Amino acid sequence: MxxxxxxxxxxxxxxxxxxxxxxxxxxxxxxEDLQLTGTKHGCELGECGACAVxxxxxxxxxxxxxxxxxxxxxxxxxxxxxxxxxLHPLQDAMADLGGSQCGYCSPGIIVTAKALxxxxxxxxxxxxxxxxxxNLCRCTGYLQIVEAVESAVQKLQTKVAAGxxxxxxx
Amino acid sequence: MAGxxxxxxxxxxxxxxxxxxxxxxxDIALPRMVYCRLLRSPHxxxxxxxxxxxxxxxxxxxxxxLTGSTFPIPYGxxxxxxxxxxxxxxxxxxxxxxxxxxxxxxxSIADQAAKLIEVEYELLRTFxxxxxxxxxxxxxxxxxxxxxxxxxxxAMQFGDVDAAIAKxxxxxxxxxxxxxxxxxxxxxxxxxxxxxxxxxxxxxxxTQTPHYLHRALAKTLAMTAAHIRVIATPNGGGFGGKSDPFxxxxxVAKAAMMLDRPVKITLSREEVFYCHRGRHPVQMKFRAGVxxxxxxxxxxxxxxxxxxxxxxxxxxxxxxxGALQTVTYxxxxxxxxxxxxxxxxxxxxxxxxxGTPQAxxxxxxxxxxxxxxxxxxxxxxxxxxxxxxxxxxxxxxxIGTIGLAECIRKVVARSDWKNKFRKxxxxxGVGIACSSYLSGAGLPINWNDLPHSGVQLKLDRSxxxxxxxxATEIGQGSDDVLAACVAExxxxxxxxxxxxxxxxxxxxxxxxxxxxxxxxxxGNAAIQAAERARDLLAEAVAEKLSVPKEQLVFAxxxxxxxxxxxxxxxxxxxxxxxxxxxxxxxxxxxxxxPKPPARYKGGGVGxxxxxxxxxxxxxxxxxxxxxxxxxxxxxxxxxxxxxxxPTLVRGQVEGGVYMGLGEALMEESAxxxxxxxxxxxLVHKFPSILEYKSLTSLDMxxxxxxxxEDPDPAGPFGAKxxxxxxxxxIMPAVANAVxxxxxxRVDEIPVTPEKILKALTAKAxxxxxxxxxxxxxxIPWPETLMVTPPWEGGDGRAANDPKRKKRxxxxxxxxxxxxxxxxxxx
Numbered sequence: 001m002x003x004x005x006x007x008x009x010x011x012x013x014x015x016x017x018x019x020x021x022x023x024x025x026x027x028x029x030x031x032e033d034l035q036l037t038g039t040k041h042g043c044e045l046g047e048c049g050a051c052a053v054x055x056x057x058x059x060x061x062x063x064x065x066x067x068x069x070x071x072x073x074x075x076x077x078x079x080x081x082x083x084x085x086x087l088h089p090l091q092d093a094m095a096d097l098g099g100s101q102c103g104y105c106s107p108g109i110i111v112t113a114k115a116l117x118x119x120x121x122x123x124x125x126x127x128x129x130x131x132x133x134x135n136l137c138r139c140t141g142y143l144q145i146v147e148a149v150e151s152a153v154q155k156l157q158t159k160v161a162a163g164x165x166x167x168x169x170x
Numbered sequence: 171m172a173g174x175x176x177x178x179x180x181x182x183x184x185x186x187x188x189x190x191x192x193x194x195x196x197d198i199a200l201p202r203m204v205y206c207r208l209l210r211s212p213h214x215x216x217x218x219x220x221x222x223x224x225x226x227x228x229x230x231x232x233x234x235x236l237t238g239s240t241f242p243i244p245y246g247x248x249x250x251x252x253x254x255x256x257x258x259x260x261x262x263x264x265x266x267x268x269x270x271x272x273x274x275x276x277x278s279i280a281d282q283a284a285k286l287i288e289v290e291y292e293l294l295r296t297f298x299x300x301x302x303x304x305x306x307x308x309x310x311x312x313x314x315x316x317x318x319x320x321x322x323x324x325a326m327q328f329g330d331v332d333a334a335i336a337k338x339x340x341x342x343x344x345x346x347x348x349x350x351x352x353x354x355x356x357x358x359x360x361x362x363x364x365x366x367x368x369x370x371x372x373x374x375x376x377t378q379t380p381h382y383l384h385r386a387l388a389k390t391l392a393m394t395a396a397h398i399r400v401i402a403t404p405n406g407g408g409f410g411g412k413s414d415p416f417x418x419x420x421x422v423a424k425a426a427m428m429l430d431r432p433v434k435i436t437l438s439r440e441e442v443f444y445c446h447r448g449r450h451p452v453q454m455k456f457r458a459g460v461x462x463x464x465x466x467x468x469x470x471x472x473x474x475x476x477x478x479x480x481x482x483x484x485x486x487x488x489x490x491x492g493a494l495q496t497v498t499y500x501x502x503x504x505x506x507x508x509x510x511x512x513x514x515x516x517x518x519x520x521x522x523x524x525g526t527p528q529a530x531x532x533x534x535x536x537x538x539x540x541x542x543x544x545x546x547x548x549x550x551x552x553x554x555x556x557x558x559x560x561x562x563x564x565x566x567x568x569i570g571t572i573g574l575a576e577c578i579r580k581v582v583a584r585s586d587w588k589n590k591f592r593k594x595x596x597x598x599g600v601g602i603a604c605s606s607y608l609s610g611a612g613l614p615i616n617w618n619d620l621p622h623s624g625v626q627l628k629l630d631r632s633x634x635x636x637x638x639x640x641a642t643e644i645g646q647g648s649d650d651v652l653a654a655c656v657a658e659x660x661x662x663x664x665x666x667x668x669x670x671x672x673x674x675x676x677x678x679x680x681x682x683x684x685x686x687x688x689x690x691x692x693g694n695a696a697i698q699a700a701e702r703a704r705d706l707l708a709e710a711v712a713e714k715l716s717v718p719k720e721q722l723v724f725a726x727x728x729x730x731x732x733x734x735x736x737x738x739x740x741x742x743x744x745x746x747x748x749x750x751x752x753x754x755x756x757x758x759x760x761x762x763x764p765k766p767p768a769r770y771k772g773g774g775v776g777x778x779x780x781x782x783x784x785x786x787x788x789x790x791x792x793x794x795x796x797x798x799x800x801x802x803x804x805x806x807x808x809x810x811x812x813x814x815x816p817t818l819v820r821g822q823v824e825g826g827v828y829m830g831l832g833e834a835l836m837e838e839s840a841x842x843x844x845x846x847x848x849x850x851x852l853v854h855k856f857p858s859i860l861e862y863k864s865l866t867s868l869d870m871x872x873x874x875x876x877x878x879e880d881p882d883p884a885g886p887f888g889a890k891x892x893x894x895x896x897x898x899x900i901m902p903a904v905a906n907a908v909x910x911x912x913x914x915r916v917d918e919i920p921v922t923p924e925k926i927l928k929a930l931t932a933k934a935x936x937x938x939x940x941x942x943x944x945x946x947x948x949i950p951w952p953e954t955l956m957v958t959p960p961w962e963g964g965d966g967r968a969a970n971d972p973k974r975k976k977r978x979x980x981x982x983x984x985x986x987x988x989x990x991x992x993x994x995x996x
Contacts, residue, residue, distance in 0.1 A: 041358075087185070091188040095187065098817040100187040104645075136859065140828070
């Protein structure tokens with residue numbers, strides 16, 4: 001590639017050096033160049049939230065971000081949410097409580113919810129709904145998702161109360 | 171620990187979904203893979219005069235271009251509607267119809283090259299509404315169908331409905347319209363095809379129906395079916411939108427065989443809108459005779475479906491608009507006439523509820539009007555006319571268990587209905603509606619005597635159990651149901667069962683994830699296979715432990731003597747004993763629904779092993795100044811028979827309520843005509859997720875769900891369907907609640923603020939307090955099939971069945987020709 005661009009960033013805690021097409025979105029680089037296909041696409045116009053990832057801890061629609069804008073940044077995808085072999089409480093709760101049906105929206109929902117909990121460890125139901133209002137789900141009707149987030153909040157707080165710091169996500 | 175059935179559990183594929191490891195079709199990337207894009211028609215109806223692909227062929231990076239000449243063989247999901255080609259032949263029938271394909275090194279090259287293909291069109295007159303198509307038999311959109319641009323028109327009558335209506339205390343005549351809507355699965359359709367190392371075809375696709383895709387590929391590519399392997403990848407939502415074999419699937423399969431390279435296509439969101447197969451827009455006229463205490467004496471229903479440009483499931487959709495009215499309420503005489511017309515818009519097909527939500531809306535709103543006129547409580551009135559259990563309806567649908575009355579009582583009690591209905595302050599209201607749905611179609615699409623679902627089990631000395639079934643995981647949890655049914659019988663946990671599904675090479679046929687059939691049909695097949703395996707294990711264990719095999723219990727991963735735990739072995743040991751005694755352990759199970767009693771033409775649509783039932787109460791708030799409508803609460807009761815995994819069942823109920831609210835309030839597959847200077851084309855008004863409005867987490871009401879569990883003998887462990895039924899009562903309950911809130915009728919879906927405001931304005935001006943269609947088009951109905959209801963001694967056949975007449979005529983001809991085939995005697 002004559003016009004490829006050298007991109008250095010951190011993805012799920014690992015340093016990445018890649019030559020990428022500068023026209024590619026972050027979503028395309030994650031899925032096509034780095035084979036991190038956990039991040040999904042539903043519209044590629046920023047309408048559905050399926051492609052949400054965290055960039056420096058903030059939820060970002062990766063279909064609207066050019067990869068070249070992310071040089072030097074720290075990107076977290078669904079593949080980086082679990083701490084080693086331990087699923088994040090959000091993941092456990094989503095799986096246990098019906099928050100994930102077809103599962104196509106789940107990666108975007110989980111990373112978006114994680115950003116909320118990092119910012120606001122004890123959100124109200126309205127805050128959870130507000131935070132997830134940009135992530136469309138066609139299966140669940142959202143209630144089991146909201147309940148899963150609430151359950152994860154409980155679990156995280158029990159851990160904090162027990163003096164266990166939740167393991168930092170890379 | 172108790173068995174797995176009935177316990178709220180993490181689904182077997184839950185971990186994969188929340189870690190992003192579920193492999194959807196577009197997640198597949200293979201070495202040497204190339205990419206396909208389709209060139210689609212910008213015109214709604216045109217003859218293809220010339221296609222020149224030479225510039226695309228010469229574009230660097232292009233490997234192959236294809237046009238209709240490579241795909242002369244037609245296909246379609248129903249045997250009576252093989253009216254599609256992978257790429258259009260001589261004409262296009264809607265904007266988005268594919269005319270050519272480009273396969274290139276990258277998607278972007280394929281996109282650029284597709285734009286270089288020159289297509290010369292001769293524009294034809296286009297029809298955008300069913301009325302236009304009815305009035306104009308020429309030019310025909312298709313060269314087949316009942317007449318002109320009428321695809322299908324059917325008429326059937328059960329008993330003397332005219333007399334029954336004429337002598338009723340009251341006659342109600344109402345017209346309704348239900349706008350089309352689309353599935354909007356979050357995953358866009360994607361397919362990867364390749365030639366395997368042996369030279370056979372492999373197709374990975376986001377399809378709900380790998381079996382039908384398999385058939386379509388064998389036919390259109392003229393290949394031996396056994397040399398084609400279709401693998402349904404987990405669908406990122408289906409809702410009916412991935413139930414047809416699609417153009418793009420056939421094109422990439424052919425391209426992969428020609429290039430001997432993996433070929434991928436992923437549709438853009440706009441293409442998904444144009445593939446459609448969504449809810450038919452339906453106009454309806456209900457004429458009902460009613461006694462003064464609210465009993466129905468007869469119902470006369472006419473429906474007109476805007477089918478779009480292809481047949482798809484449309485013939486079935488047409489029958490479905492009239493099939494299920496009788497299975498909720500007692501309707502002693504009934505006439506149904508339905509008509510589907512072709513128009514130059516994307517084809518409609520099956521969306522969650524398939525053909526039944528539209529007429530369900532009309533029926534439930536009309537019942538509300540009847541109750542209002544008769545001064546009856548609409549919940550009480552419905553309770554008085556609930557169809558009886560274990561009965562045959564006027565149109566020979568066989569009802570088994572029916573939990574509808576219990577559903578109504580639950581939602582009435584929990585919502586505090588009696589203190590709310592007609593008692594809330596102006597601007598707030600409640601409405602009730604009910605419904606029923608199939609637990610799988612009683613007859614297959616391709617009529618034959620083969621099982622509808624098959625399950626194979628493989629057990630080996632590791633103690634491992636693998637369950638194989640052609641069923642397709644579309645998010646509803648069918649993999650979990652398969653594992654649960656097997657685990658329950660064998661006394662294991664679902665985690666102990668490996669499931670292999672939706673793979674035509676490895677798994678026995680299951681007809682697919684549509685018509686709410688999988689839990690019942692696959693579940694029954696799985697139980698049979700598991701019971702056969704359990705019998706083998708029990709026989710071997712009984713011999714080893716010297717106990718009667720009938721006294722062995724399979725639970726908690728062990729096989730134990732019921733009388734004393736000291737005589738027991740682990741499940742793994744049991745398999746070892748059985749493998750030593752019998753050799754390799756494998757069992758099968760099959761399920762075929764019972765033969766339905768309806769024998770008239772069209773009676774094949776509607777029968778099922780058991781119907782599910784739902785009742786819903788919706789509360790609304792309407793701002794009378796603006797018409798703005800919000801829904802704070804929904805109460806729903808669903809007759810599930812038995813909830814195999816209550817977590818998933820609740821998810822289906824709430825998901826159905828959500829999708830129903832979307833249709834009730836905002837979702838519309840509406841079309842508009844471009845100005846003449848821009849080709850006059852009929853284009854989708856909202857071909858993006860931003861403009862096609864659907865509910866977000868902020869829009870969702872509280873949902874109070876009650877599951878009514880009265881196990882049905884036809885279902886696996888008593889289970890009925892839940893995937894579609896709970897959607898159906900939501901739309902009419904919203905419309906009925908709006909009437910309770912502000913006293914106006916919106917007899918049209920969606921119920922938007924604009925329509926409410928128009929009805930309020932009409933009311934203020936002294937006009938009828940209503941928004942909706944005033945008339946129903948005149949349709950040239952065919953001769954009505956006359957079927958005598960069961961209680962008048964009918965045998966399920968039509969007295970004037972044209973097939974019966976034809977059969978007699980054929981028999982006569984054959985006798986004359988001296989051929990002695992005893993057809994009638996068969």
